[in-house]
Amino acid sequence: MASLLTAGPFSATNAEGRELYADVRLEVEHGRFVLLSGASGSGKSTLLRQVAGLHRAEGARRTLGDTEYGRGELCRWRARVTLLAQDAPMLLGGTIEDNLGFPFRLGPASKPYDAEQARGLLERVGLGELEPTRDASSLSGGERHRLGLVRGLLWDPEVLLADEPLSGVDAECAAQCLALLRAQARRADRSVVCVLHEPGLAAAAEPDLRLILADGRLEPSP
Amino acid sequence: MSQVIALTPWDLVLATGLVVAAGLISLALRLGLEKRLAIAALRTVVQLGLAGLILKYVFALDQPLLVAAALLVMTLFAAREAVRRVSRRYGRVHLDAWLAMAVSGLAVGGIVTQVIVGVDPFYDPQYVIPLFGMILGNAMNGISLCLDRFLEHLATRRAELELKLAFGATRAEVLNEPLRAAVRTGMIPIINGMAAVGIVSLPGMMTGQILAGSAPLVAVSYQILVMFMLAAAIAVGAILVALAGGRRLVGPDGRLRLERMNEVG
Numbered sequence: 302m303a304s305l306l307t308a309g310p311f312s313a314t315n316a317e318g319r320e321l322y323a324d325v326r327l328e329v330e331h332g333r334f335v336l337l338s339g340a341s342g343s344g345k346s347t348l349l350r351q352v353a354g355l356h357r358a359e360g361a362r363r364t365l366g367d368t369e370y371g372r373g374e375l376c377r378w379r380a381r382v383t384l385l386a387q388d389a390p391m392l393l394g395g396t397i398e399d400n401l402g403f404p405f406r407l408g409p410a411s412k413p414y415d416a417e418q419a420r421g422l423l424e425r426v427g428l429g430e431l432e433p434t435r436d437a438s439s440l441s442g443g444e445r446h447r448l449g450l451v452r453g454l455l456w457d458p459e460v461l462l463a464d465e466p467l468s469g470v471d472a473e474c475a476a477q478c479l480a481l482l483r484a485q486a487r488r489a490d491r492s493v494v495c496v497l498h499e500p501g502l503a504a505a506a507e508p509d510l511r512l513i514l515a516d517g518r519l520e521p522s523p
Numbered sequence: 524m525s526q527v528i529a530l531t532p533w534d535l536v537l538a539t540g541l542v543v544a545a546g547l548i549s550l551a552l553r554l555g556l557e558k559r560l561a562i563a564a565l566r567t568v569v570q571l572g573l574a575g576l577i578l579k580y581v582f583a584l585d586q587p588l589l590v591a592a593a594l595l596v597m598t599l600f601a602a603r604e605a606v607r608r609v610s611r612r613y614g615r616v617h618l619d620a621w622l623a624m625a626v627s628g629l630a631v632g633g634i635v636t637q638v639i640v641g642v643d644p645f646y647d648p649q650y651v652i653p654l655f656g657m658i659l660g661n662a663m664n665g666i667s668l669c670l671d672r673f674l675e676h677l678a679t680r681r682a683e684l685e686l687k688l689a690f691g692a693t694r695a696e697v698l699n700e701p702l703r704a705a706v707r708t709g710m711i712p713i714i715n716g717m718a719a720v721g722i723v724s725l726p727g728m729m730t731g732q733i734l735a736g737s738a739p740l741v742a743v744s745y746q747i748l749v750m751f752m753l754a755a756a757i758a759v760g761a762i763l764v765a766l767a768g769g770r771r772l773v774g775p776d777g778r779l780r781l782e783r784m785n786e787v788g
Contacts, residue, residue: 355685355778375776380691390682404690456690 305331305492306382306460308363311351313344322517327352327494329460334486335494336506338522339514345496346387348514349462352494353384365459366490380409383458385466389449391437398433400448404456415455422451425481427474443469450478454485461485463495467502475502483507527735539564578652587646594655598625601659605667611674613784619767623666624659627760632658635752657728657749658756661713665757666764669709673765676701677772677781684779694777698769702762709761710754717750726750 309326321344329335339345350356354363354375363370363378370378391400398416405414416433423429426447440448450466463482467475479502486493486509497503513522542564549556581589602621606612632655636642642650677684680701687697720726721743728749732742772780 353689354776355688357778372776375778376688376691376693379689379777383691384689386682386685386689388682390686392686393680393683403687407687407690407692407696409691 304328306365308352309361311348311358311361313347320517325519329492329494331490332487333492333509334483335510335512336503336508337494337496337512338503343514345514346464349384349464353382353462354378377409381458382460383456384462385449385453385464387464389446391445395437396434397431397437400437401452401455419455422454426451426478446470459491461493465496465498468498479506581648590646590648590651593652597659598628601663605663608667609671611678611784611786613771619764620666623760623764624662626763627662627756628655628658630759631752631756658752661753662756662760665709666760669705669761670764672708673701673705673768674784676704688777694773694775697777698773702765705765706761710757713754713757720750
């Protein structure tokens, strides 16, 4: 079976101009939970941002299923290959509901916001008590990350790129969230690429594929 | 009546006493503003003196090209001044400010002088220069407030903008909120001004017309025209400068190019 996603080649340098990696390609098959690891500063976040089309990437090509997305189609690409950014950003002054629902009010949205499903997911990540009208900026770091995760799962893109989605989440709850991510990844025509900050979590992730970004290259790791 | 009392040089010397009084207050309270006040007073005299001489020359020659040249110089200075007050810059920000200024000035000033007032000849400097002057001066304020707010929004709320992009927002969608907030900021002073005019303040132009002998109702109708034209010029200028900035700092694919922007001062 053909890959779900292929993207690359990507190259990047850090702020001092030192090369992080060159000619890196990412290929993800259907129904896979992929764990991306690498030392701090190796460029994992930059790579995910390049795949998502949020960071400059000269000459990169991006294909999802049989469709290639050119430069003019990056907005539609991002709706289907969606990045959960590292610090779980929120809409300033937005409520919980605004923060979960806003993607469904954007141009490329193809389905309405499902408040029922949102409620269910919030309960599963331990945020069942949250009032939908509460200001999201009052959440703790861990709560924000879980809310970000729920937003990604609700949006249900073909490929979810999750950059440290469980920062600040306690161990028990993190295991629950990890199970949700795995379940999302293993559905048909879906995949998840995930970076986990904590070695313990990464060890317990049970991914289908481990990739490591080291010495400027992206390679499978045992 | 209706005879204008011209000020003699001696009258202006007396007026200087007023600004000196302000300087003495600064000295007495140790505000440390004397020097800046002196420079500002000097600039007032020199700049207005020059403007008076140039206007006298432009009025006397009565040449359309000369009027056009004066307007061009006014837009250039207004654009430079508008950008000077903004705390962030990007490449070609001066060009964008100038374009916004020139387009809004030309559109609104053109309608006012040619359609509403019906100036004859069309370039009559006695009308064209002061009306455009007011438009550009106010558009300058609106444009700089709007641009400052717009660039600040992009710089300080980057993560939020990228959040929207990550879920597929287009450039128009991601710029919608910063643009609206910025244009709103640019327009608030004129809206406040319109609400207070006649009750709290008598605007300079109306006061001037009355001093020069116009009937109050003539002065009032001009002032109404002026307030409306300023509102239009500021709205158009603010929208244009924010749109132009948005195009420079957000790519057609929505990717933010904030590395093109830097903070000054």
